[in-house]
Amino acid sequence: SAVISQKPSRDICQRGTSLTIQCQVDSQVTMMFWYRQQPGQSLTLIATANQGSEATYESGFVIDKFPISRPNLTFSTLTVSNMSPEDSSIYLCSVEHLDRGRRNEQFFGPGTRLTVL
């Protein structure tokens, strides 16, 4: 299994500012995913981050608002830009472990709880 850490674990930010969330994995992974979970809601995929290429964003999410970096196979960042209270959510990093001999597993980081005032 993969061990994933995220920084910060939580933050309270003022509207109009930006926050960068870091995701570190203890092993090299091809695909990293960023999800958002708004209060009381399910998980929604923001984007898929592949090392060495531009992130692929889901409908409703744009690069200007959620720029993503993926400099190597163990690290990624998600920035929430020009924040508003509607951005208050848990942001989760996830990685896929593709094991053709067994199964495809998907693991999640502990999440970053963001509150925007």
Added chain:
Amino acid sequence: AQKITQTQPGMFVQEKEAVTLDCTYDTSDPSYGLFWYKQPSSGEMIFLIYQGSYDQQNATEGRYSLNFQKARKSANLVISASQLGDSAMYFCAMREGEGTGGFKTIFGAGTRLFVKA
């Protein structure tokens, strides 16, 4: 388009009894994977169990088993001998293109389980 449905927003179960959480899915891809995750109040996503669309037998992991009925497109989670620590939110999820990697996972709305002493 792929879709995951969890019709039970909340469920109650008596401690030590078994409980079934429902999940139905819809996909046109013959190769897919089904997941169940537990999310306690701390917010972390805990992987519980996985079922591949080509798996012949239902998946089991300790007290968790997945009742996979492919023709009915259902993947219900059965928790045996419920414990107080099982009280949490449970999400069913699906990923298409299993075995190839890089496909997004979508999540159902979730079921909140309450275990009564």
